[in-house]
Amino acid sequence: MTENPFFAAGPLVGGLPPYAEIREEHYLPAYERGMAEQLAEIAAITGTPGGPTFENTLVALERSGELLRRVDAVFRNQSSSDTTELLDEVEATVSPLLAAHHDAIHLDQELFARVEALHGQRAGLGLDPESLRLLERWYTAFVRSGARLGTAEQTRLRELNAELAALATTFQQNVNTATRAAALVVDTAEELAGLSEGAIAGAAENARVLGHPGRYVLSLKSPSHQPELAQLSDRSVRERLLAASLGRGVAENGPPAIRLAELRAERAALLGHPSHAAYVVADETAGTVEAVSGLLARLVEPALANARREAAELAKVAAADGIGEIAAHDWAYYSEKVRQASYQVDAAALRPYFELERVLRDGVFFAAGLAYGLTFTERPELTAHHPDARVFEVFEQDGSPLGLFIGDFHARASKRGGAWMDELVGQSGLTGRRPVVLNNLNIPRPAPGEPALLSWDEVRTMFHEFGHALHGLFSDVTYPLFAGTSVPRDFVEFPSQVNEMWMVRPEVLANYARHHETGEPLPAALVERMTAAEGFGQGYRTVEYLAATLLDWAWHTLPAGHRVADAEEFEARALAEAGIAVPAIPPRYRTPYFQHIFSSGYSAGYYAYIWSEVLDADTVEWFGGNGRSVRESGELFRRELLARGFSRDPLESFRAVVGRAPDTAPLLARRGLDQGLTVR
Numbered sequence: 252m253t254e255n256p257f258f259a260a261g262p263l264v265g266g267l268p269p270y271a272e273i274r275e276e277h278y279l280p281a282y283e284r285g286m287a288e289q290l291a292e293i294a295a296i297t298g299t300p301g302g303p304t305f306e307n308t309l310v311a312l313e314r315s316g317e318l319l320r321r322v323d324a325v326f327r328n329q330s331s332s333d334t335t336e337l338l339d340e341v342e343a344t345v346s347p348l349l350a351a352h353h354d355a356i357h358l359d360q361e362l363f364a365r366v367e368a369l370h371g372q373r374a375g376l377g378l379d380p381e382s383l384r385l386l387e388r389w390y391t392a393f394v395r396s397g398a399r400l401g402t403a404e405q406t407r408l409r410e411l412n413a414e415l416a417a418l419a420t421t422f423q424q425n426v427n428t429a430t431r432a433a434a435l436v437v438d439t440a441e442e443l444a445g446l447s448e449g450a451i452a453g454a455a456e457n458a459r460v461l462g463h464p465g466r467y468v469l470s471l472k473s474p475s476h477q478p479e480l481a482q483l484s485d486r487s488v489r490e491r492l493l494a495a496s497l498g499r500g501v502a503e504n505g506p507p508a509i510r511l512a513e514l515r516a517e518r519a520a521l522l523g524h525p526s527h528a529a530y531v532v533a534d535e536t537a538g539t540v541e542a543v544s545g546l547l548a549r550l551v552e553p554a555l556a557n558a559r560r561e562a563a564e565l566a567k568v569a570a571a572d573g574i575g576e577i578a579a580h581d582w583a584y585y586s587e588k589v590r591q592a593s594y595q596v597d598a599a600a601l602r603p604y605f606e607l608e609r610v611l612r613d614g615v616f617f618a619a620g621l622a623y624g625l626t627f628t629e630r631p632e633l634t635a636h637h638p639d640a641r642v643f644e645v646f647e648q649d650g651s652p653l654g655l656f657i658g659d660f661h662a663r664a665s666k667r668g669g670a671w672m673d674e675l676v677g678q679s680g681l682t683g684r685r686p687v688v689l690n691n692l693n694i695p696r697p698a699p700g701e702p703a704l705l706s707w708d709e710v711r712t713m714f715h716e717f718g719h720a721l722h723g724l725f726s727d728v729t730y731p732l733f734a735g736t737s738v739p740r741d742f743v744e745f746p747s748q749v750n751e752m753w754m755v756r757p758e759v760l761a762n763y764a765r766h767h768e769t770g771e772p773l774p775a776a777l778v779e780r781m782t783a784a785e786g787f788g789q790g791y792r793t794v795e796y797l798a799a800t801l802l803d804w805a806w807h808t809l810p811a812g813h814r815v816a817d818a819e820e821f822e823a824r825a826l827a828e829a830g831i832a833v834p835a836i837p838p839r840y841r842t843p844y845f846q847h848i849f850s851s852g853y854s855a856g857y858y859a860y861i862w863s864e865v866l867d868a869d870t871v872e873w874f875g876g877n878g879r880s881v882r883e884s885g886e887l888f889r890r891e892l893l894a895r896g897f898s899r900d901p902l903e904s905f906r907a908v909v910g911r912a913p914d915t916a917p918l919l920a921r922r923g924l925d926q927g928l929t930v931r
């Protein structure tokens with residue numbers, strides 16, 4: 252094997268990881284050496300004579316694990332964005348090793364003794380606010396990881412963490428397999444009536460590839476929604492497609508889900524918390540289970556009332572097709588009909604105005620110029636993780652370099668579903684390193700020579716993910732622990748949701764939404780109707796989101812020792828008890844494919860989206876009405892909030908921008924929940 256490129260001390264090429272040299276077989280050895288190196292660094296810290304100081308303990312901790320950080324950032328993106336069988340294997344091998352490595356550091360008694368001693372003297376150490384916070388956060392991390400437990404409990408904790416890590420990987424790989432296996436096969440093109448000719452041809456080609464020549468296959472989209480449900484006119488096909496989607500993974504993933512929930516409850520009890528949810532939110536901005544339960548409970552009834560009004564509208568249209576009651580598989584189809592009839596909005600008619608390149612440069616980048624003065628230059632000579640991925644250098648208003656942004660916009664078989672942001676290189680004042688951030692989307696690749704035309708939702712996703720990217724790019728902290736998006740989960744969606752506002756700001760929209768052939772601007776009337784039509788789906792969207800959130804909450808508020816016999820039964824009872832069991836509106840994720848909470852680190856955290864949205868809706872109002880220019884508002888938001896990362900209490904950052912504590916009223920208004928009356 253050639254020299255492993257991860258081993259080189261200064262591996263960045265033009266600021267990027269050395270992608271041209273990285274091979275699949277480099278990851279595992281780099282992980283192994285990275286963990287060993289960090290443990291040696293920890294041993295050097297605990298072996299330092301003369302007692303602990305902030306410098307020889309905390310700063311040394313922050314500097315440790317450089318190689319591990321390097322390989323982990325590259326691998327996490329690669330295994331999500333362009334995976335292979337070998338990378339899947341590496342992931343399965345590495346995840347329990349990483350869990351054990353985390354424990355080896357956080358349960359190291361000598362190391363903890365040093366941190367604890369410094370923590371005890373913290374008021375007298377003369378530390379600046381960020382350094383003081385670093386000491387407090389490391390101390391908290393040790394305690395939350397079990398550093399104060401006795402030996403027997405720590406042994407059990409290590410076992411639990413290892414088993415949990417392995418179970419999460421099993422769960423995820425089961426979702427991938429089950430999603431592929433649950434594809435819907437139909438015999439005739441007539442059954443696919445309503446889909447475009449291109450989509451039907453695509454289903455035929457898909458069938459050929461998957462070994463069903465002469466038939467048609469609709470592969471399930473991951474993670475949740477099947478867009479064809481809005482178009483298929485054959486009700487029985489809609490019913491079969493939805494059943495396939497809702498049923499995937501039921502056979503395989505019930506037992507791992509139960510085991511994950513039970514072991515998490517046991518771990519929480521070991522660490523002194525009544526449930527996993529209590530353990531999790533103690534370190535989030537929400538603070539307590541009651542705070543989260545309270546917000547959720549307040550939203551359920553108004554959201555259901557809103558959804559019932561929507562159902563009545565749908566039923567009027569569906570009656571013409573002889574349908575008495577709207578079923579789950581009818582909802583998207585008749586929503587589309589209502590949108591077309593009541594709002595004269597045809598989703599397909601919008602696409603020609605949303606050409607990917609224009610949305611990116613004249614929309615997303617343009618808005619970042621307006622608010623923050625940024626400019627972007629593509630660097631096609633730089634190699635990223637996949638030939639589709641494009642590298643842009645980001646500059647400040649004065650022309651100085653800020654960092655790199657990588658956009659990987661198209662779907663492919665090797666990429667997981669959804670859209671997300673990653674940090675390949677985190678900003679760090681300690682090393683002087685500039686950030687490299689990355690957005691992955693799943694926009695279908697257009698036919699050769701054709702432009703990529705986006706849906707309204709895809710445009711929103713692009714602005715959303717770029718909001719995370721800005722959070723990473725603007726990071727201006729000393730310690731890597733606090734960089735960019737390393738804020739609590741119930742805060743991290745806030746900046747990205749705020750960035751969505753630019754999508755429909757008139758000055759931004761006018762700049763990017765132009766017909767890709769004629770250059771005509773998107774008619775203002777169409778935008779107004781689209782915005783109104785968006786309000787129409789809020790009832791459904793809020794209910795399906797709340798149902799998933801309450802399902803997460805039910806799994807993770809279980810006390811230790813509670814045994815669950817059957818996952819489906821548990822799910823049904825949990826939804827009924829939360830008052831949100833609506834047959835026509837299934838939860839956005841059912842237990843067997845709820846990856847956020849069983850395999851992706853959002854356990855007891857799915858509430859974070861609506862929790863963040865309180866801050867988001869409030870901030871969007873602030874941006875429009877605080878008397879400052881857009882550029883001045885942007886600067887303040889950047890300086891006081893985005894740049895700070897987790898180097899101070901996030902709610903303090905919020906108050907530094909908006910000037911007061913968050914208010915829920917703008918969120919309730921946006922979601923049509925304020926009076927529970929108006930369909931907006």
Ligand SMILES: [Zn+2]
Pocket residue numbers: 715716719744747
């Ligand atoms: Zn997000």
